[in-house]
Amino acid sequence: MTSTTPGRQWNTRREAKARRKQQGAAIAQGKRIPTGDIVAFLEAVLLPGDRVVVEGNNQKQADFLSRSLAQVSPGRVNGLHMIIPSVSRVEHLDLFERGIARKLDFSYAGAQSIRISQFLEDGLLEVGAIHTYIELYARLYVDLVPNVVLIAGYKADRDGNLYTGPSTEDTPALVEAAAFRDGLVIAQVNEIVDDPADLPRVDVPGSWVDYVVQADQPFFCEPLFTRDPRLIKPVHVLMAMMAIRGIYERHQVQSLNHGIGFNTAAIELILPTYGESLGLKGKICKYWTLNPHPTLIPAIETGWVESVHSFGSELGMEPYVAARPDIFFTGADGSMRSNRAFCQLAGQYAVDLFIGSTLQIDGDGHSSTVTRGRLSGFGGAPNMGHNPGGRRHPTPAWLDLIETDDPLARGRKLVVQMVETFQAGGKPTFVESMDAVDVARESGMPLAPVMIYGDDVTHVLTEEGIAYLYKAQSIEERRRMIAAVAGVTPIGLKHDPAQTRRMRSDGLIALPEDLGVQRSQATRSLLAARSMADLVEWSGGLYAPPARFRSW
Amino acid sequence: MTSTTPGRQWNTRREAKARRKQQGAAIAQGKRIPTGDIVAFLEAVLLPGDRVVVEGNNQKQADFLSRSLAQVSPGRVNGLHMIIPSVSRVEHLDLFERGIARKLDFSYAGAQSIRISQFLEDGLLEVGAIHTYIELYARLYVDLVPNVVLIAGYKADRDGNLYTGPSTEDTPALVEAAAFRDGLVIAQVNEIVDDPADLPRVDVPGSWVDYVVQADQPFFCEPLFTRDPRLIKPVHVLMAMMAIRGIYERHQVQSLNHGIGFNTAAIELILPTYGESLGLKGKICKYWTLNPHPTLIPAIETGWVESVHSFGSELGMEPYVAARPDIFFTGADGSMRSNRAFCQLAGQYAVDLFIGSTLQIDGDGHSSTVTRGRLSGFGGAPNMGHNPGGRRHPTPAWLDLIETDDPLARGRKLVVQMVETFQAGGKPTFVESMDAVDVARESGMPLAPVMIYGDDVTHVLTEEGIAYLYKAQSIEERRRMIAAVAGVTPIGLKHDPAQTRRMRSDGLIALPEDLGVQRSQATRSLLAARSMADLVEWSGGLYAPPARFRSW
Known part of the structure; x- marks a missing residue:
């Protein structure tokens, strides 16, 4: 019988996640990250070269998290591989201009499409591939498993249960890939409630969510499908x-x-x-x-x-x-x-x-x-x-x-x-x-x-x-x-x-x-x-x- | 302006669900159905002609629920339109033999494939269509929206939070179609825990589940992928x-x-x-x-x-x-x-x-x-x-x-x-x-x-x-x-x-x-x-x- 790889460790992802959480423990209160500490928190838990999903969807944007990510020090966090279904926000590309991110896999870029072209030409950005939406989600379960996922919801309780309601959109597909592969899930919400009963319902179970942070303002949402x-x-x-x-x-x-x-x-x-x-x-x-x-x-x-x-x-x-x-x-x-x-x-x-x-x-x-x-x-x-x-x-x-x-x-x-x-x-x-x-x-x-x-x-x-x-x-x-x-x-x-x-x-x-x-x-x-x-x-x-x- | 449909009611599904729950209220204790009362409960909440999903998956079977469904009185419950991803259990077809069900949409039938052919020939069963798995799930959100979904998990708490663990399989896709279209979701589990903290994790939120019932024995699961x-x-x-x-x-x-x-x-x-x-x-x-x-x-x-x-x-x-x-x-x-x-x-x-x-x-x-x-x-x-x-x-x-x-x-x-x-x-x-x-x-x-x-x-x-x-x-x-x-x-x-x-x-x-x-x-x-x-x-x-x- 061929021998197994000697002494191979089989839980490196889980240990890496535990280390990230240890780094974040000084800042977070349980699962809750204080709003004003988000940049420091991201600097604490992210590693250079991480594969990071940012929820830029067709409508909903985890914009508090993407704005905060764009403010981290490129000396500490750099060379990220970003996965963004819809590249819609200025700060999505600021990440590349500042050297925080290097590679991009995405599905759609509306307002940012010109800038992506320029960045490509200037060598600031490398495109992995352009996908249709569910093809990109599918790869999260195969060869693009994320280290960190940054998402948005309306409300959360202190256990991380999320109400994403009408704007659930891509969230469950993005979260599951990290939650069940020892990735870190961070959710921005408009409101954190003390009593779980104050959530209208649970769209994503708290078991899947590592941290919640109340955003400085409600997540951005674009009425893309309204025609006068x-x-x-x-x-x-x-x-x-x-x-x-x-x-x-x-x-x-x-x-x-x-x-x-x-x-x-x-x-x-x-x-x-x-x-x-x-x-x-x-x-x-x-x-x-x-x-x-x-x-x-x-x-x-x-x-x-x-x-x-x-x-x-x-x-x-x-x-x-x-x-x-x-x-x-x-x-x-x-x-x-x-x-x-x-x-x-x-x-x-x-x-x-x-x-x-x-x-x-x-x-x-x-x-x-x-x-x-x-x-x-x-x-x-x-x-x-x-x-x-x-x-x-x-x-x-x-x-x-x-x-x-x-x-x-x-x-x-x-x-x-x-x-x-x-x-x-x-x-x-x-x-x-x-x-x-x-x-x-x-x-x-x-x-x-x-x-x-x-x-x-x-x-x-x-x-x-x-x-x-x-x-x-x-x-x-x-x-x-x-x-x-x-x-x-x-x-x-x-x-x-x-x-x-x-x-x-x-x-x-x-x-x-x-x-x-x-x-x-x-x-x-x-x-x-x-x-x-x-x-x-x-x-x-x-x-x-x-x-x-x-x-x- | 063309006038709207006069006096149209827009919540008939929600009211129908409320009526079903009213019918079941005499039997259930909160969300919990006593194991011995499941047949009476199904007779109470089901209506003739209902579109019913039974979780017959490639491996996992909600077999306590399917066996129980096969025992209801055809005088009370009949002409059901069954949606079963994998028709694997004898009782799945007993439903048709007893007149409880009439129409079948499915993806796969292993052991029951001969009997389906016979029933088709004998006019006991009408096949809607044969699908690939995710095509069948997809139709649950379009033209095959279910009235009732019967599924299986390992554990539940009294709020309906489910642990489906290694055998999550089709469950989330089947449940979501009913939970968000005023269908009734009933889960059999091997164990109901009193303290939510006794669930290893939550795979399906309790908000999506109407009833849980402890099965008479652990759900059946087939080791289909083991080759000696x-x-x-x-x-x-x-x-x-x-x-x-x-x-x-x-x-x-x-x-x-x-x-x-x-x-x-x-x-x-x-x-x-x-x-x-x-x-x-x-x-x-x-x-x-x-x-x-x-x-x-x-x-x-x-x-x-x-x-x-x-x-x-x-x-x-x-x-x-x-x-x-x-x-x-x-x-x-x-x-x-x-x-x-x-x-x-x-x-x-x-x-x-x-x-x-x-x-x-x-x-x-x-x-x-x-x-x-x-x-x-x-x-x-x-x-x-x-x-x-x-x-x-x-x-x-x-x-x-x-x-x-x-x-x-x-x-x-x-x-x-x-x-x-x-x-x-x-x-x-x-x-x-x-x-x-x-x-x-x-x-x-x-x-x-x-x-x-x-x-x-x-x-x-x-x-x-x-x-x-x-x-x-x-x-x-x-x-x-x-x-x-x-x-x-x-x-x-x-x-x-x-x-x-x-x-x-x-x-x-x-x-x-x-x-x-x-x-x-x-x-x-x-x-x-x-x-x-x-x-x-x-x-x-x-x-x-x-x-x-x-x-x-």
């Missing part, structure tokens, strides 16, 4: 009508995810008007995986929606959500529970359709939001915007995309790109080559940062019409179909009118008139709500929009 | 050597999932011998997503393994796991934590390779374990055994499968089918047409129950050789490659020796000698452990095999 109906244009209404007739009705789409665009907001807002007139209520759009979009309120109130499971919350929607427990996921205390890991799972495996928008689509249908100088990442789109090969249960919509008689044929997830042919500012959406390809080459990335690959896209919907890409028999045919709906962009100008006529009659593409959609009807008057005030009214006064949306 | 090294044959060793040289070493496979076959057990057992002799330690097989296989002990003890994240536990391995916290996921209390949802996610998105076995493979590479009269389902294989289109992070192995210069090319998950050309009993593994196709037609299923589709398989490994299917330029070429390694099965007999020679020299297929694997070396003496007793010895006496494996 005032900004919805007639072209969005036209495209929404096409989506309902040409995709949702045609394929009997019952479960779906919507992105954050004005296009999909328009779909939500014409269900109670246009959708109703088509007699589609109860037949389409029943089960949703998305955040509580305010523009979904009229569809909910008119009985279209059976359920909504959410990645995160949406500021101002909390009272409305709490008053609609038949629709939303809420706890015994009455407040909402979100969960990005499970909602991404649901959006991947349990829904008929993903519909999203993008900045650039090439002639093959590949798309990306990465443009020159902006390393914005992916978020959840690649996960929901592909055909999950592991799916085995059928639904009418999924089966409807089978185009052969092969007994081994399987259905397909509907993946719809809904874009205007030109972006604001006159830049074409359809391009010869995506900027993402150049960005990859210039920055030495092993892969071009493609958000959704062309072979995963089943429909492209523009103001010109719908290309039913899943019907394409070849890559060449797919290209012709895309060109046919790409308007006067460089790709669109390549289209051959004779081919387009043939594809129309073959049902490969459809123009509004082929779908029975009247362009003259596509006006804002079809919108069930035309302003934020209308949404508040629909909600019976329960929806309380954030200040910046209160323009009425 | 005594049963590993030289042919398994040969195939294991080929896997290591021809796949793991060649593609630099660092993170992986192994199935439960003797083939993969052989791989685990020759890492410390054959793998060591090739100088591969630290270069391959570092990060694992699998249950604590006893046959992995020698590789762990010799320093091959950096981490193991698990779907569930394995009976007898608990003390060993607890003594190796650097390798396994364990809580602050020292005992293991498993989590099937996260491990399936990790197995899908975070590992380089999935390797599994099957009963039938057709000429196109499609495979299934469904054979005539056995509706066995899928378990986790379809999820881990496909190329996840949402993956965006590269690893050396993933990138190594790119075969073009296209800047938009992406890598691939390695999906390996490792099978002997004939099954025990002389049935060919490679067949003209899978039984699954006939089963689907005969039982009116909309889809043939294919476990892994041919286009997802990158390698087929038999005792004859390896077919590198990812290199195939066409379906015809893929067929030829499969035939070349299919031995004297009907598929294998079709192979053309001249073609095989060409494919060998082109590197499309490889025989043992092409890989530098010496058949003469393929003996049981290469196994680091050749019996259960050897495994116990390797573990330093920490591993305590279940009685049936103690044959030495």
